[in-house]
Amino acid sequence: MLLYILKRILIMVPTLLLISMLVFVLIELPPGDYLESYIAELQMQGETVDPKHIEYLRSEYGLDKPVLERYVFWLYGMLHGDFGYSFEYRMPVTRVVGDRMFLTTLLSISTIIFTWLIAFPIGIYSATHQYSWGDYGWTFIGLIGLATPNFLLALVLLYLANVWFGLSIGGIMEPEYLNQAMSWAKMKSILSHLWIPVIVIGTSGTAGMIRRLRANLLDELQKQYVVTARAKGLHPFRSLVKYPLRMSLNFFVADIGNILPNIISGSVLVAIVLSLETTGPVLVAALQSQDMYLAGSFMMFLAALSVTGVLISDIALVFLDPRIRLQGGSTK
Amino acid sequence: MSRGKTPPSADETEHFVSQAPFDPRSIEQLSEDQEKLYLASQWKLMWWKFKRHRLAVVSGLFLAVLYASILISEFLAPYNLHSRHVDHIYAPPQAVHLFHDGRFVGPFVYATSFKLDMTNFKRVYTEDRTRIYPIRALCRGDTYRLWGQFESDLHLFCPAASGGTVFLLGTDRLGRDVLSRIIYGARISLTIGLLGVMVSFLLGITLGGIAGYYGGMVDLAVQRMIEVLQSLPTIPLWLVLAAIMPLTWSPLLVYFGITFILGLLDWTGLARAVRSKLLSLREEDYVLAAQLMGASPSRIIGRHLIPGFMSHLIASATISIPTMILGETALSFLQLGLRPPITSWGVLLVEAQNINVVVLYPWLMLPVLPVIMVILAFNFLGDGLRDAADPYK
DSSP states (O other): OHHHHHHHHHHHHHHHHHHHHHHHHHHHOSSSOHHHHHHHHHHHTTOOOOHHHHHHHHHHTTTTSOHHHHHHHHHHHHHTTOOOEETTTTEEHHHHHHHHHHHHHHHHHHHHHHHHHHHHHHHHHHHHTTTSHHHHHHHHHHHHHHHSOHHHHHHHHHHHHHHHHOOOSSSSSOGGGTTSOOOHHHHHHHHHHHHHHHHHHHHHHHHHHHHHHHHHHHHHHTSHHHHHHHHTTOOHHHHHIIIIIHHHTHHHHHTHHHHHHHHHHHHHHHHHHHTOSSHHHHHHHHHHTTOHHHHHHHHHHHHHHHHHHHHHHHHHHHHHOHHHHHHTSOOO | OOTTSSOOOTTSOOOOOOOSOOOTTTTTOOOHHHHHHHHOOHHHHHHHHHHHOHHHHHHHHHHHHHHHHGGGHHHHSSSOTTOOOTTOTTOOOOOOEEEETTEEEEEEEEEEEEEEETTTTEEEEEEEEEEEEEOEEEEEEEEEEETTTEEEEEEEEEOOTTTOOOOTTOBOTTOOBHHHHHHHHHHHHHHHHHHHHHHHHHHHHHHHHHHHHHOHHHHHHHHHHHHHHHHSOHHHHHHHHHHHSOTTSOHHHHHHHHHHHHHHTTHHHHHHHHHHHHHHHTTSHHHHHHHHTTOOHHHIIIIIIGGGGHHHHHHHHHHHHHHHHHHHHHHHHTTSSOOTTSOOHHHHHHTTOSHHHHHHOGGGGTTHHHHHHHHHHHHHHHHHHHHHTOTTO
16 A cells, blocks of 8 residues: 555656756747846837846846756756746745645636535436436536636636625735735635636536436446335435445545546636736736746646645545555556 | 138138238348438448537538638628728717608618717717618629629629618627628638648548558657646737747748648647547457558558548537637637738627727627637537437447
């Protein structure tokens, strides 16, 4: 068991290494670098650019070194907790990201819980009442959630929330809490604003989850042991919850790894529309201004988060399912 | 003793002899229906099974009509893509009426009069109930070049000749007709999904096929690649890739670039399916037979293995088209996707990206309706195809 976990963690290393290479290549690919757009910006404002100053900046940030050297430098820094320096914000990436990472995590976890809370009962209902009006109706509602572009739903909900509940437009908290330390009042303000993005991001994932739960549960319900349980006179509720449901739960756990990247990528757009103080808008801005260390380290954070998600779900599966435990491998 | 001469008595039942010609195989013989079923080809069985899925058939027809419409967008749209009406900026949708003063006059719209509300700087359009503009059918309007070849000015319907307007879904900030733009936008939005799926199909089958057929190190490498791509959040990755495209590219080139990007990140699921299927199929006897006869791996994969579950692949590809269409709207929304003058539904929705639109000009959000409908249709169609893909079940 321990050996399996250890092996599983070791596999993560080459994966993360590959991701880091891919990310680095991707942020290097666009022509030009941050300094070039910086110079262009200065010239647009009519300021003269001192070539010596630029030269100094270039060597200061290591932009004059070969690509490979920069990659190794970046990787080495990350291993030591130094995620580079943001040109745009003029401070270390960790400080730019820090607060926002907390909100992103909070948002992601709330969204996952929301998705489960909605998808679970509907999925069970649809599977036990296959081809009923309820089955079709709920599936249809779920599909509409999937089909509506997130940013538009966010806009409409934002407007309705303002009209009906008087919530301030934009942001994840009332403006007066913005630069304050964490407190109960601030937390309450965050929670009262959190539901809009949670609903918007959640709706797009719910339909998929409902359908997968339905399919999995239907497969289980057709098996012989369910018939046996019924024939023995087991209460219908017990013959549903005790065995078939437990079996189809596996996929919920296996899904943790997949759901995280989805939610994070879904939250980028929503965060921009709602101007949330999460990671999304910063990432997009960094990509556009070629603030490469900020963008790169950010992508690494997000990737590490989802790789960890897969790890957690694999380990949880081993704990949950004796079949996987005995085979000594994950079925995923 | 011959029968008939002595009538049977009451307690004696008549000895029955059938006069029909005797066929010893009558039991084994199939009824006509059964014979049709047993002799039907696989594709025929799939078609029968698919037909039973009503919603999928309707969705398929709906999509077919939409795809056909992109061939004649110019004819269907009352106005051209870029024709601007400076007197009708942010005009609300005009309702079509049939009766005027209790008298039937056919479809028409009322004239609108425009006033600038100087207190809150809002354009106010009021219906003028006295003047009517009948809508003409099959009429001459803006000129266009159909397929870039034939010059024409024939439209399905257009406004009254005497300066009338017909903005059934309103106009945008430049006074362009939203309905016409939606009809033109279908061209890009619908094809981007198809092209993207083609790219992902090609990549998925090739890489998944190689991984599944060879196994071992190749398999391991492809598996890692899939894992890496799947653990990166899609939208940031799209953003990075879209940011790579140089700004100097022409809009058409950007369009192909975007389809390529969408396909590039979508193949992983398909590759996994192909791989796991091939891992089991490559042990079959017929593969060994083909190998012994000297068939090359590409022939074995392409000719013998893939066709065996092609129908499944098509079904799963159908389901991934919606992701592409939504992906395009998302990229366009962030202004990293398509750029005008190329007009897709996503580009149209860029106009609807601030709260003012929701409050003041809600009709600019209407391009979302075709997006939702197309995505639903593809989902239902995909469901039907998936059920039909395995007709022997």
